[in-house]
Amino acid sequence: MPNSASDGVPCDLAVVGAGPAGLAAAVTAADLGLNVTLLDAGERPGGQYYRRPAPDLGAARPEVLHHDWAAFATRKAALRAHASAGRITHLPLHHVWTVVPAGAGLLLHAVAGPEEEAVAVPARAVLLATGAFERQLPFPGWTLPGVIGAGGAQAMLKGGLVLPGRRIVVAGSGPLLLAVAGSLAAAGATVAAVVEAAAYTAYAGRLPALLRNPGKLGEAATYGGALLRHGIRLLTRHAVTEAHGAERVEAVTVARLDRQWRPVPGTGRRVPCDALAVGHGLVPQLELATGLGCATRLGADGAVALEVDARQRTSVPGVWSAGETGGTGGARLALVEGEIAAHTIAGRPVPAALGRQRARLRAFAEAMGAAHRPGAGWTGWLREDTEVCRCEEVPVGPIREAVRDLGARDARTVKLLTRAGMGWCQGRMCGPAVAALAGRDPDPDRRPLSCPVPLRRLAELPAEES
C-alpha cells in the first residue's frame, strides 16, 4: 500500500510544483485558511527559476545569480512559517506521476526520495504548477558533449556553481538567452556571442503590450546593460546551424537567417568555442493535466498550453493551473497567477489589482511568444543525417521518409514508424521538431507516467486504482 501523507484525510488543496507559481499559491492559500500540501520534485522550494546551491556548497551570496530575489525570499519565509504552524505540509523530493479523480476529490500518486517510495495524497482541489522545459530544435552536431540547453547551463550554474566551458556561445531564441549570457559572463565565462534567431523589431508591432509593462522593459535594459558591460555581441536573425568537434564541441557555424528562419546561403562563419548553450523558448509540462483531460490551446509561441479562465481554472472541475503550464510568461506572472488561483480555490474574490497585473503580463507574454515563435524555415539547416531524436538516435532521413513515402501526418505516427520519441525522454526533446517535420503544430503531450516509476510501485497499487 502506498503511504498516505495525510492519513487518508484529504487536504483542501494539493499544489504540484514549488516554483514561483506553486509557492505563491501555497502560501496565499494557507494565508486564506486552507490546509495545503505542497509536493515538489526538488529538494528546496523555488523551482527552476529560483534554483540555488545546496547549503553544503556554502554560497555566501546566492542571490547574485537571481532576478527579483526579494519576491522569492518573502514567500520562502511564509512557507517556513506555515509549515511550522501545520498549515502547509511541504513534501520535497516528491515526483507526482499521475493525478486521478477519487470520490468527490482527486488522488495524487508520487514517488518520493532516492528509494522511490510510493506516496498517495488525497485532495479536494489540485493546482498544477509543473512549469516547463526547454524547446529544442535540432541542428547538425547538437548531440556533441558541450552542447547544452541554455536553461540547462543556467540550472547547472545556479545549482552546482559550475560552467560547461570557458568560451561559450549562447544561441536560439527568446529573452532567456540574454539572462543566461549575462549570468555565464558574470560567473567568469567568455560569452563569444548571443545568437538570436528572431529580430527584436518583431516587438515593434506590439507596442501597446510593451508600454503597459515598464517592468519588463526595465528587465530588458538590465540584460542589455549586462551584455554591454561584458562586451558581448548580440546577433539577431542569426542561428547556430552546425556544431563542430570530435569528442566535444570546438566551434559552431553561425549563419544569417531570412524572415522565415531559413539560413541564407554563403553567410555561415565559424566561431570557436568550447561550449554552446542553446534553446528556443519553453514547452509547458502538461502530462498530469492532459492525463486528467484538461483542455489545451496552442499559444502564440507555437507551444501547447493549458486553457485556463481568468480565475486560473482548467476545464476539469477541481483542477487549477498557474504559471508556465498556462503558457510561458515568466516568474512575475507565475507569482500573480498562483495568488489568483489561491483566492478562487479559497472561495474569495480575486483582488482587482491581481487581475489587472495578470492581463498586462499575459499580453506581454503573447507578444513575446509571437516574436520568438520558430519560423518554418529552420528545417533548412538540417541534413539528412542530423539526429532528431537524441534517445533513439533517429536522423532526419527516416523521419522525412516516413512523412513523404509512408504517409505519416503527425508525431505519433512518425514515432510508430521510426522510433523517434520512443526513448528515455519520451519525446520531450524531439517532439516539437518531429511535429514540424510532419508539417503539423505539436499535439498536447500525452504520457501516462510523468516521470520514471519503478514497476514494483505500480504493482503495489490497490486493484481498484490500477
Add this chain to the structure above:
Amino acid sequence: MTGPTDPDRPPRGPLRRLLRGPARSPRDLVGGAPRATYVLRFDGRELPASAGQSIAAALWGAGVLAWRTTRENGAPRGVFCGIGSCHDCLVTVNGRPNLRACLTPARPGDTVTTQEGTGRAELGV
C-alpha cells in the same frame, strides 16, 4: 576564521567589483566556501568534488562533459537539459545504472562509471 570586522576580508558589492573586476568563476561570484570537499572516483580517476553538488556538477567542475555512450552509435553524451527531462546524462553510480546525473547528489566514496548503452551489459541486452 573571517568575520565582518576582519581587515583582510575583501569588500563586497559594487566596491568589490570595482577593485577586483568581474568574477573569475562561479565560486568567486557567489563567495563563501563549500562545507567540505572530497574525492569522487570516476572511471578509475580521482576527481575533486564539493559537498552539495550533483554528480553532473562535480564532473563538470573537473572538466568532464561526457559519461555515457549511446546504445546504437556509442556516441559520447553528458548533461543536455540539466533539469531531469532529457535523460542524456544517465550514469552508473556504485554499480547502479540509469541514474540521471543532474538529479543525483554526489556523495563521498561514490564510484561513478561511464554508462555504456543501456547500462545493463550483464544482461546481454
